[in-house]
Amino acid sequence: MPMSWYALPYMYAKDDNVVSIHEERPTVQMYGRLLKLASMVLAEKEFKQDSLNFWNEPYHQASKWKPCADKKYRTTPGKPDKSNGYIMVSANGGLNQQRVAICNAVAVASLLNATLVLPKFLYSNVWKDPSQFGDIYQEDYFMRILKDDIDIVKELPPHLKPLDIEAMGTLITDADIVKEAKPDDYITSVLPLLLQNRVVHFLGFGNRLGFDPLPPHLQRLRCKCNFHALKFVLKIQKVGSLLIKRIKKYYAAPRQLDKQLLGDFAPGISPKQHNIASGPSRYLALHLRFEEDMVAYSLCDFGGGDYEKKELEAYRDVHFPLLIERLKNSKPVSPVELRKLGRCPLTPEEAALVLAALGFKPETFIYLAGSHIYGGSSRMQPFTSLYPNLVTKETLLTSSELAPFKNFSSQLAALDFIACATSDVFAMTDSGSQLSSLVSGFRTYYGDGHAPTLRPNKKRLAAILSENRTIGWNTFEDRVRKMIEEGQRVQLRGSGRSIYRQPRCPECMCRS
Structure with missing residues (x-):
């Protein structure tokens, strides 16, 4: 059997995905009284029926929305007869930021009547991953799905390769385009360069296209790219399927969600003799955003005392010099106030x-995405004291199974993406995280109203937890449940909100 988290020593190694052992720290608890109450209540409920079922979507309206971004519409303009030139993109960041950049690049190529060169991924000193598009996504499949919308080539034609793009003035960095840029920004500043030089190169390009206003056909194309065209390579699908099989001992018929992410490797219905095997038929996936960079940047206090404060200060000095400069010239916000504002x-x-x-x-089985938690087991002990069945990709897969992914953080992140998106319930702790946003969007798009996502409101939760010394457990339960249920309401994508996270809109989904 794979080893659960709580059986491992303190793990920490964000940059190279190699697990190293550090000296054990004392356990940190901020809510000891509530933890004791939770432990007693869970022990009482262990053998009782569920009173409230958060394994299911609470609102039946969710099942009325169906995927249809790949549907053909008569109003869609289609490809132009003649291309205005070539668009190159070198996307920065990790797996999920690069995914957003790809989909935005597809939309911009269509907007400018341009041919898209298969995007490249920049090497980052943070992620230290040399993976390129074809190491993560199926290139030919991507090009085939989008062939009726834009022309895509794997590289520039020979006569354009020798050009010095930077000298020509057609290298466009993130400093040249505002965040959430509008289509007119591209028409006025980029199209003339494209027509003159036949090629432009976007360097970075993570969030350089706004969500509104945008013509419906371009919005639909972004959805088609994200939810249909980007399919993981077979190596990732195969090991992603293995992850799911290691957690779950029983499988129903594959869902549309499983097929889209795992292809032919989607688990089939288990043989009858395996249905009674030990282990769960369902699991919860948790994306816990408590890595050292996130913790340090927040400027919050997490109860770890002077040692923790000095450690985080030292980390900020090295990794966030711009933040340090900004703090020198601004009025400080206290850690208490930051927590009240929901910023921790x-x-x-x-x-x-x-x-x-x-x-x-x-006994709930929980898959933990990422697994490089700041403080290691000193921080995880309060969690595993309540939920011991906690697993990660590192504990579910053997070293030989993980070996092809070693030093490829984006490919490892793709495994987490699969395990989170195909889980029975997905819980996030930070709705602003790219992984959480994209996973929740996938579950909305392909989940058929049967893929619940739990989103805590950090500001409201901070107010509830501030009463930890006096609040009764029943009151605590009631307020937390109302908070989560409100976050599960079925609603249309709001203006300016991410279509990748909230695809319920006419350009992306159809209402039956």
Whole structure:
């Protein structure tokens, strides 16, 4: 059997995905009283029926929305007879930021009547991953799905390769385009360069196209790219499927969600003799954003004392010099005030209390995405004391199975993406995270109203937890459950909101 998190020593190694052992730290608890109450209540409920079922979507309207971004419309202009030139994109960031850049590049290529060169990925000193498009996504499939919308080539034609793009003035960095740029920004500033030089190169390009206003056909094309054209390579699909099989001992018929992410490797219906095997038929996936960079940048206090404060200060000095300069010239906001404003990442302890308030039982199997938690087991102990069945890709897969992914953080992130998106329930602690946003959007798009996502409101949760010394467990439960249920309401994408995270809109989904 694979080893669960709590059986491992303190793990920490963000940059190279190699697990190293550090000296054990004392356990940090901020809500000892609530943890004791949670432990007692969960022990009482362990053998009882679920009173509230957060394994299911609470609103039946969710099942009325169906995927249809790949549907052909008569109003869609289609490809022009003649291309205005070539668009190159070198996307920065990790897996999820690059995914957004790809979909935005597809939309801009269509807007400018241009041919898209298959995007490249910049090497980052943070992620240290040399992976390129074809290492993560199926190139030919991507080009085939989008062939009726834009022309895509794998490289520039020979006569354009020798050009010095930077000297020509057609290298466009993020400093040259505002965040959430509008189509007119591209028409006025980029199209003339494209027509003159036949090629432009976008360097960076993570969030350089706004969500509104945008013509419906371009919005639909972004959805088609994200939800249909970007399919993981077979190597990732195969090991992603293995992850799911290691967690779940019983499978129903594959869902549309499973097929889209796992292709031919989607688990089939288990043989009858395996249905009674030990292990769960369902699991919860948790994206816990409590890595050192997130914790340090937040400027919050997490109860770790002077040692923790000095450690985080030292990290900021090295990794966030611009933040340090800004702090010198601004009025400081106290850690207490930051927490009240909902700006502090949730600790593992806080995440466990939320799950306990929602009634998830101690035997619940939980897949933890990422696994490089700041503080290691000193921080995870309060979580695993309530939920011991905690697993990661590192504990579910053997070293030989993980070997092809070693030093490829984006490919490892793709495994987390699959495990989170195909889970029975997905819980996030930071709705602003790219992984959480894209996973929740995938579950909305392909989940058919049967893929619940749990989103805590950090500001409201901070107010609830501020009463930790006096609040009764029943009151705590009631307020947390109302908070989560409100976050699950079925609503149309709001103006300016990410279509990748909230695809319920006419350009992306159809309402039956």
